[in-house]
Amino acid sequence: MSSLLEVKDLVIKFGLRTGDVTATTGVSFTIEKGEKLGLVGESGAGKSVTGFSIIVLISKPGYVADGHILFKGTDLTKISSEEMRNIRGNRISMIFQDPMMTLNPVLTIGTQMTETLLAHNPKMSMKEASEIALEKLRKVHIPSPEKRLEQYPHEFSGGMRQRIIIAIALITDPEIIIADEPTTALDVTIQAEIMDLISELCETEDMGFILITHDLAVVASVTENIAVMYAGRIVEKGRTRDVIDNPQHPYTKGLIKALPEGAKGSNRLNQIKGMMPTLTNIPDGCAFNPRCPYVMDICKTDEPSLIQVKGMDTQAACFLCKEEVFTNE
Amino acid sequence: MFAFIIRRFIQAALVIVIISIIAFAIKQNVGDPVRAITGISVSAAEREAMRDQLGLNDPVFIQYLRFSKDALHGDFGNSFFYKKPAVDVILSKAPATIELVFVTSLIVIGLSIPLGVYSAIYPKNLFSRFLMGASIVGVSIPVFLIAIMMIYLFSIKLGWLPSFGRGELVSIGGWDTGMLTLDGWLHLIMPSVALSSIMLPLFIRLIRSEMMEILESEYVKFAWAKGLTKHRVWFVHAFKNTLLTVITVGGVQLGITIAFTILTETVFQWQGLGFLFMEAVERADASLLVAYLMFVGIVMVGVNTIVDIIYGMVNPTVRITGVK
Ligand SMILES: Nc1ncnc2c1ncn2[C@@H]1O[C@H](COP(=O)(O)OP(=O)(O)OP(=O)(O)O)[C@@H](O)[C@H]1O
Ligand SMILES: [Mg+2]
Numbered sequence: 306m307s308s309l310l311e312v313k314d315l316v317i318k319f320g321l322r323t324g325d326v327t328a329t330t331g332v333s334f335t336i337e338k339g340e341k342l343g344l345v346g347e348s349g350a351g352k353s354v355t356g357f358s359i360i361v362l363i364s365k366p367g368y369v370a371d372g373h374i375l376f377k378g379t380d381l382t383k384i385s386s387e388e389m390r391n392i393r394g395n396r397i398s399m400i401f402q403d404p405m406m407t408l409n410p411v412l413t414i415g416t417q418m419t420e421t422l423l424a425h426n427p428k429m430s431m432k433e434a435s436e437i438a439l440e441k442l443r444k445v446h447i448p449s450p451e452k453r454l455e456q457y458p459h460e461f462s463g464g465m466r467q468r469i470i471i472a473i474a475l476i477t478d479p480e481i482i483i484a485d486e487p488t489t490a491l492d493v494t495i496q497a498e499i500m501d502l503i504s505e506l507c508e509t510e511d512m513g514f515i516l517i518t519h520d521l522a523v524v525a526s527v528t529e530n531i532a533v534m535y536a537g538r539i540v541e542k543g544r545t546r547d548v549i550d551n552p553q554h555p556y557t558k559g560l561i562k563a564l565p566e567g568a569k570g571s572n573r574l575n576q577i578k579g580m581m582p583t584l585t586n587i588p589d590g591c592a593f594n595p596r597c598p599y600v601m602d603i604c605k606t607d608e609p610s611l612i613q614v615k616g617m618d619t620q621a622a623c624f625l626c627k628e629e630v631f632t633n634e
Numbered sequence: 635m636f637a638f639i640i641r642r643f644i645q646a647a648l649v650i651v652i653i654s655i656i657a658f659a660i661k662q663n664v665g666d667p668v669r670a671i672t673g674i675s676v677s678a679a680e681r682e683a684m685r686d687q688l689g690l691n692d693p694v695f696i697q698y699l700r701f702s703k704d705a706l707h708g709d710f711g712n713s714f715f716y717k718k719p720a721v722d723v724i725l726s727k728a729p730a731t732i733e734l735v736f737v738t739s740l741i742v743i744g745l746s747i748p749l750g751v752y753s754a755i756y757p758k759n760l761f762s763r764f765l766m767g768a769s770i771v772g773v774s775i776p777v778f779l780i781a782i783m784m785i786y787l788f789s790i791k792l793g794w795l796p797s798f799g800r801g802e803l804v805s806i807g808g809w810d811t812g813m814l815t816l817d818g819w820l821h822l823i824m825p826s827v828a829l830s831s832i833m834l835p836l837f838i839r840l841i842r843s844e845m846m847e848i849l850e851s852e853y854v855k856f857a858w859a860k861g862l863t864k865h866r867v868w869f870v871h872a873f874k875n876t877l878l879t880v881i882t883v884g885g886v887q888l889g890i891t892i893a894f895t896i897l898t899e900t901v902f903q904w905q906g907l908g909f910l911f912m913e914a915v916e917r918a919d920a921s922l923l924v925a926y927l928m929f930v931g932i933v934m935v936g937v938n939t940i941v942d943i944i945y946g947m948v949n950p951t952v953r954i955t956g957v958k
Contacts, residue, residue: 394861406852457950
């Protein structure tokens, strides 16, 4: 049986005037029904483009140059745009980062909710659609939803808007939700509240959930699996607990050390030195080598591939890791 | 919303008061009202007596109040040339200009919206590129040049269109309209095309750039992510927001269009307010100038107030809070 979602060797490029630049290389991961996966990494690592590629909505001039995105066995990069439109927002939904910018200022909440249903169910009546919208608003704990349907986005706070966006994402009962930094733009006091709401809804609806964030602490508290991205590559992936407790890749180790609780007061000391390379000057060999405290000669010439780490469930792309050798005896 | 409308009306009234002060200043400085009544063959002493009688030696403030009181009753004095109340002259010429501006607006709105939206959706398309090039050329060619080129081509060379005047008119309740006869329409074509030649390229570019910016916005991206059809994303999500800007700018541009009617009407001998204005300037017909200024001022303030109210109705942010 095929997985709910399987991303295989995804290569995303941006066609710039000066030539193509590669934003992600060989990104692979799978998620199953009810599974929560965290996609983490520094700014520019390629998390968002990977997320958008799943709904085939990479902003121009980006495009999927190679690889497959299999949704229940169907390759989303190969289907027609109308077929894709019917999956997007219907079976795979997305939650955006900034709730202040995500809703259209001149349309009522009701319109913005029901139009999603009507776009995917042309035969549905407006009345039915409004009923469903009300039900979803209740699910995300919006008080007096009947009145709210008639209102415009500017009448809501940021937290309320993000709840509405979650309700819109849920309105068609999708199988996968992709959330791109869903709490970064919110007030710290309500971040946890919104995160809990999303994660709880994913559990009750048994959806697959991809959480894109640079916040390891959030990933640790919400997801069971994790993929760490660096310069467009997945450098480590495995169970969230394993990776956090026992990171294999030096980059992941650095990220964890930089977490406030690992820092014991002065976390600035524990930031990884240097900057992630831009897409146009990714170094030869391992992309992380200029910043790596354990750098070896081979790191500067050869690129490590993602291997199963000996004695663990984790995969990492580092020459320091010993590969698990499976023997058929 | 009600408070918002009231506030807009108060602002409009203030602007009209300011215009009236300017108009009054012109009246004080252009022409001699005594001459307008008597002609030249009157002695200096008689003139002075007349000035007293007319209140021209009163303090300026008193004179302004008298001017405003008369103006409120639609009395701007007699036109020195037409020997009729200036307001009557203005009202008899207004339909010509109103019809010209109306047809021009139809051309501008009717073409700029589809063309602007199209070139925003397909910016790289050959036609869009052509349109952008053409619109630059369009804005940079002066109106009178376009007018003269059209007259040369369509009137002189081809003989298809009449080059001056309004043609056959039908009078309906004192309103002389050229829009009910074929001849009237033939006469309308060139002046209105010439007049739209400024606004049309500007509007196409405005709508295009505004719409392109909105198409890049997060909420449009989210609309795509919801799996809406492209028509819904373009014409409901993006266009409705584009319209907000176009409405505001449109109100302002209408004022500029009125300024250009003076030029267009002169070239095409179009017997409207612009033509009248040029005549009045040449003849230093102060009452007529003042009446023109007040009329155009009130029309423009009126249009802008209506535009703001429409804007308030389209934009939910204004509707609730009453502030822009
Ligand atoms: N339209 C574009 N044109 C060219 N390059 C782009 C474009 N959009 C993104 N990129 C590049 O692709 C890379 C990945 O971007 P992406 O937005 O996926 O990063 P991210 O991991 O989501 O970072 P962040 O945490 O800042 O959101 C970045 O280096 C970025 O510069
Ligand atoms: Mg991002």
